[in-house]
Amino acid sequence: MSNYFLRTLREDPSDAEVTSHRLLVRAGYIRRQAPGIFAWLPLGLRVKGKIEQIIRDEMETAGAHEVHFPALLPREPYEATGRWEEYGDGIFRLKDRKGGDYLLAPTHEEVFTLLVKDLYSSYKDLPLSIYQIQDKYRDEARPRAGLLRGREFTMKDAYSFDYTDEGLDASYMAQRDAYERIFARLGLEYVIVQADAGAMGGSRSEEFLHPTPVGEDTFVRSAGGYAANVEAFTTLAPPTRTYEKLTPAEVLHTPDTPTIQTLVDLANEKHPRPDGRAWTAADTLKNVVLALKHLDGRREVIVVGLPGDREVDLKRAEVAFAPAEVEQATPEDFLANPGLVKGYIGPWSALGPVLGEDASTGIRYLVDPRVVDGSGWITGANEEGHHVFGLVAGRDFSSDGTVEVADVHDGDPAPDGSGPVELARGMEIGHVFQLGRKYAEALGLKVLDENGKLVTVTMGSYGIGVTRMLAIIAELNNDDKGLIWPESVAPFDVHVVAAGREPVVFEVAEALAASLDGAGFDVLFDDRPKVSPGVKFGDAELIGVPKIVIVGRSAAEGVVEVWDRRTGERAQVPVAEVAGQLDR
Amino acid sequence: MSNYFLRTLREDPSDAEVTSHRLLVRAGYIRRQAPGIFAWLPLGLRVKGKIEQIIRDEMETAGAHEVHFPALLPREPYEATGRWEEYGDGIFRLKDRKGGDYLLAPTHEEVFTLLVKDLYSSYKDLPLSIYQIQDKYRDEARPRAGLLRGREFTMKDAYSFDYTDEGLDASYMAQRDAYERIFARLGLEYVIVQADAGAMGGSRSEEFLHPTPVGEDTFVRSAGGYAANVEAFTTLAPPTRTYEKLTPAEVLHTPDTPTIQTLVDLANEKHPRPDGRAWTAADTLKNVVLALKHLDGRREVIVVGLPGDREVDLKRAEVAFAPAEVEQATPEDFLANPGLVKGYIGPWSALGPVLGEDASTGIRYLVDPRVVDGSGWITGANEEGHHVFGLVAGRDFSSDGTVEVADVHDGDPAPDGSGPVELARGMEIGHVFQLGRKYAEALGLKVLDENGKLVTVTMGSYGIGVTRMLAIIAELNNDDKGLIWPESVAPFDVHVVAAGREPVVFEVAEALAASLDGAGFDVLFDDRPKVSPGVKFGDAELIGVPKIVIVGRSAAEGVVEVWDRRTGERAQVPVAEVAGQLDR
Structure with a gap:
């Protein structure tokens, strides 16, 4: 240590939000260069190298071959799959001296696909799994928490290539099994949750989350074994009901009830339920106005109806409406749509149903899956100071479809019938993903099958965040004196x-x-x-x-x-x- | 090999200019992604890893510690040393989502300096040598020859920090010795040549060149042991002569002599040398008009006088005038300076000396070191169709200084007196460099010395091109059937x-x-x-x-x-x- 390049610091770095960041800087493992961008000092480099070696071992066991792609890549392949646009502000773009467009790759599906297309042409060449351990870039809006969400970070990304769905399943499981071995060797607790395909396209998708209260991801799990990212959670809709015996809807005067709570209070006071139970927020149908920014630049105002005890979860809404971006409607949106009576919006007015693309407003109306045929609701009457009571879906109004944007509550039923779910927080440490044929189709990766017929290849994509894992291990292994590394990754x-x-x-x-x-x-x-x-x-x-x-x-x-x-x-x-x- | 990720190709890649590129692509080591940007396939990655391990071994022996910096770095440190501007079009610049300026680092002096400033404060902490093996970026105007001149490439760059000049010398020699061991282990022939400091600032600078006719660098060497990059070669000026006994200069009519050759021919025909020997181009003083583009945007036209048997070597001129850029004067430059009579420019007219900042033209006049006091010349008379004969430097004209822009010829004397030099071509494989205190001063890196006094640290910078060396090894080790790796780096x-x-x-x-x-x-x-x-x-x-x-x-x-x-x-x-x- 008398000549090792190492200085420990007495003071915590002023920008450290989390323990791992604070300790890794103080103990001389990393130094910040810019927001979300770090240099690795000798101690840090040793720990990182040990994690990488464990990953390499398990990739080799899984039969994957190591390659290495540049970070700086041309626009064209990402243009061909639509991701050049889809990434929005999330990637770093630049031009070379000749004006050519480049990006710092956030992930490498396109160029791996093109590499295999370049070199392989027959089903006999498959299956193939190749991977790299490489520095990636994302222009995060809020780089935070040290290495946990950086703008430059190291990832292992693997890609599998098969010509049958069964082959993809096997390649997928080989990577999934390797991940389980890697996390076990690192001593990292994990939950495998169903994940949404998101901007990546594709079918089966699971995330490895490390459960921790400081995690940025929310997931749900049931005692019966269901686990999913909230973005991927699907609502178990109640059964539809017949409405022959239900009383007709009635428009009532409900002054000063701009919020769900004021409406419920007034309803219980002035218009009590015929069965004597109290009205609750869950009996109301809240109609939320959202604006979608489509890829072609078009802005679309839509209305979403959901039970009054639920909020719109913008992360779930992003997934539901991808690749469009979602935001709350602005005052300008309301001005442009005078038919929307703020605080009293409903799918029905005293004159009949109003929302829905074919109705007078011209606005799409989507509903939560709980709004099943035969369910009755208190909802806005599209008239200042008025709501309609006993409005029955299917009888009195219809929608343009259902949408999963409502927030998930502790106790909601798991969609697979395995019981109520509980919410928990986690940190993503790995992702395995059946891309299917999306990239191969966009980039023309086909091989000849046994019958000499050209078939499109089906792919998987498998990522582990190396630097993020290092930070999580540091986050888990410390006390008030400093870090305590597990033997497998100690410097x-x-x-x-x-x-x-x-x-x-x-x-x-x-x-x-x-x-x-x-x-x-x-x-x-x-x-x-x-x-x-x-x-x-x-x-x-x-x-x-x-x-x-x-x-x-x-x-x-x-x-x-x-x-x-x-x-x-x-x-x-x-x-x-x-x-x-x-x-x- | 039945499941290794490898395909050899029958055809040469269409864009391969050199053997190494052709064979590395055909044999499945690398694949092109964009001009000067390559992906590494498993075989290539293995060879690269072996070269890196040899470098790591020798860096450890040299007492250097490994760190790792990001490629994406903020503008500010490079702004502080002036390199953000100086690099011109040669680097990739980009903005993040907040409009902050970043670059893809071509070399890391600034951030290494800041790292040491961050952590170290006493002479007791020094000496220190730290290095990284890392991917670098340069936006080359003409990326070519595969890995030999790429836009993304891997380098080992080391930096030394000392508080005395003797310490810097020792650190410099430790790296220089390590380089000799590395090249020996790689079986790479090399010549150590004096190099110009260039845009890096600083004092002692040597390049390791691999001598090869396809090299992009020209160097000179004498049998007596002198070796230098042509950019660093300095002219051995002849002794000054007394001019008391020389005849007066004479303006003669020399119609139709716009070139040196026509002038020499006419002189020999119409105005033979008094001593009977023939005039040669070396007896004439050619005055070349150049334009300098200064960093502040100013364009300066200057005239350089050099013996007529020499051309301006633009690479030497670039070094001589750095950080200004140099180019040949344009027709517009001549139009703007009507005093310059194309083909007949001289430092002297029938009316007396004319060039020089204080003279009537207002143009700086610099001369080759061979234009010593007492040397006599045939040169332009600043009058269409007229030259002046017997014009003597020091007696009839003066200059604003000397400048090393003339090309070097086989047989020119080495500046150290070790005999005539010969020109050869080489490929740069390493560079060791005493930066001195330039970076430490610009960025405020000081330590307390033995007497408690703050002293500025002195630095060295030491680079080896990993991917370039790999290409050179491939270039040297092959036959018409393919590659033949040395054992030390074979995949x-x-x-x-x-x-x-x-x-x-x-x-x-x-x-x-x-x-x-x-x-x-x-x-x-x-x-x-x-x-x-x-x-x-x-x-x-x-x-x-x-x-x-x-x-x-x-x-x-x-x-x-x-x-x-x-x-x-x-x-x-x-x-x-x-x-x-x-x-x-």
Whole structure:
């Protein structure tokens, strides 16, 4: 350590929002260069290399071959699949000196597809899985939390190529199994959740989430084994009901009820339910105005009807309306659509149904899946100060379809019937994905099958965030003194500290460090001559090598102390037995 | 090989200008993605990894610590040192979603300086050498020759930090020695030449050039040990002469002599030399008009006087006038400076000296170092159809200084007196460079010295082109059949070929491949069941693994053939002795 490039810092970095960021900077693993962009110092590079090696091992076991693509890529392939546009502001674009368009690739489906198209032409060449461990770029709107959401980050991305759906299933499972082995070796707890295909296109899609309250992703799971990203959660619709016996709808005066709560209160006071139970927000049909920005630049105002106890979850709405962008309607949108009576919007007025593309407003009307035929609602009457009571879907109004934009609540039923779900938070650490034939079709990747017929290849895409995993491991493995690395990824196996001023301390420590090194241990040796034992111990705790060997007062007697950084246990061990002790 | 991701190609790529590019693409090592931008296939990645490991070993021996910086960096540090502007069109610039300026770093002096400034503060922390192996970007005007001049390329760049000049010398020599060891291990011939500091600022600078006729760099060397890049070559000026006894200059009518040759011919015919020898081009003083584009946008027209047997070497001129850009004067420049009589420009007219900043033209006049006081010349008289003969420097005209822009000729004397130089071509493979205090000053990197006084740190910068070296090794190691890798960087140690259709061939080959693998060899095993031996041999020759083991007809008798790809020697070897044979 007297000449290792390492400085620990006493102060937390001012921009650190999370523990991993704070400790990785303080302990000398990384340094910030720009928002979401970091340099790797020697300690950090060692941990990153160990994670990468574990991934390489398991990719090899899974039969995947390593390649390496540039980060800087031309526009054309991304144009061909529509992603040049779809990424919006989320990618870095640039021009070369000749005015050619380039991007810093956020993911490499297109060029992997083209590579295989270049080289392969027969079903005999398949299946194929190839991968890279490579630095990727995304121009995040809010880079945050250190390495957890960076703008430059390292990923392992793998792609599989098959000519049958069964082949894709097998390739997919090989990667999925490899991921389970990788996370096990890293000691990383994970939940595999169904995920939405999103902008990637394709069919089967699962995310590996590390469950943590600080995660940015919300997922749901049932005791019966269902697990999904909230974006991929689908609503279990109640059964439809017959409406022959239901009473007719009635428009009532409901002054000063611009919100669901005021409406429910007034309803319970002035228009109690015939069955004596109280009205709740779930009995109301809230009609929310959204604006969609389509890829062609068109802005479309739509109305979504959902139970009054639900809010629009914008992340779910993004998925539901992709590739269009979604936002709340603006005052301008209302001005442009005077038929929308703010606070009293409904699919029905005193004159009859109004919303829906074929109706007078010309606005599409979509509903939550719970709005089934025969369900009755209190909803707006499209007239200031009026609502309609007992409005029955299918009888009194219809919609242009259903849409999954309502937020998910604890206790909602899982769509597979496995019981109520609970919400939890997680951090995405991996993603496996059946792309299907979308990219192969867009880029013309076909092979000859057994019958000499050209068939389009079907693909999978499999990503693990290397730098993000490193941060999560740091986030999970620390205490108030510093980091505590798991052995599988620790920058060193053992940290030998010469703790004292006597020459014998340094002699014994140096000999021990050399012998451990010779025995195959990665050794960090704190040989700094003028640093006090207290500072050295503090640094050792901050750096977080799992085993620390203190060579101190008893050095002259040939005894040192082996300190387990995780348990805090310390044991007096004869020098000659240290290697054996560490091996256990 | 039956499931390795590898396809050899029968055809040369249409854009391959050089052998290395052609063979690396055909043999399945790399694939082009855009001009100067390549993807690495498994074979290529293995060779690249081996070169990187050799570099890492030698950097460790040199005491340098590995770090890793992002490619995407903010403008500010490069602005502080002036390089954001100086790089001109040579770098990729981009903006993030907030409009912030970024670049794809072509080299990392600034951020290494800032990193050390961040972490270090005392002379006790120094010396320090840190390095990275990282992908860099330059927006080359003419990316060419495959990996030899790419726009994305891998480099090892190291930086040293010292607080004394002696320390810098030691750090510089440690890197320089490491480079010599690296090139020796790679089997790469090199010449160390003095180089110009160029846009990097600083003092001592040497390039490692691999001498090759296809190199893009020209260098000179003398039998006495002098070697320099042409850009760094300095002219050995002849001694000054006294001019008391020289005859006065004389303006003569020299119609139709717009070129040096027509002038010399006319002079020999109409105005023979008094001493009877013939006039040559070297007796004339050619005055060349150049235009400088300064960083602040100003365009300056200047005149350079040089012996008529020399041309302006624009690469030398670029260095001489850096950071200004240099080009030949345009017709517009002449129109704007009517005092310049094209074809008859001189420092002297019938009325006296004219060029020079203080003279009537207002144009700076610089001369070649050979234009010493007392030297006499035939040169333009600034009057259509007239030249002046016997014009003596120092007596009849003066200049605003000397400048090194004349081309270097075979036989020119080395500046160190070691004899005449010869010109040769080479390819840059490494560069070691004493930056001095330029970056530390611009970015405020100071440390406290032994006396508690703040001193500015002095730095060195040391680069090796990893991907370029790989291409040069390929360029040097091939024949008409394909590549022939040196053992130190070969993608595999041995290529086992099952050559036959009999099951015993495959059984013996597979057992041999497995046992070689077990013995620590990296084995490529051609187990393709339906490929003919001829195609397999062709692929083996193209791929270029140095040792090929052919398992063929004699397999049943336990005998195989060991084929040395380089010498072509083939030997019948009992299976059990193959490993021993390869080890020799």
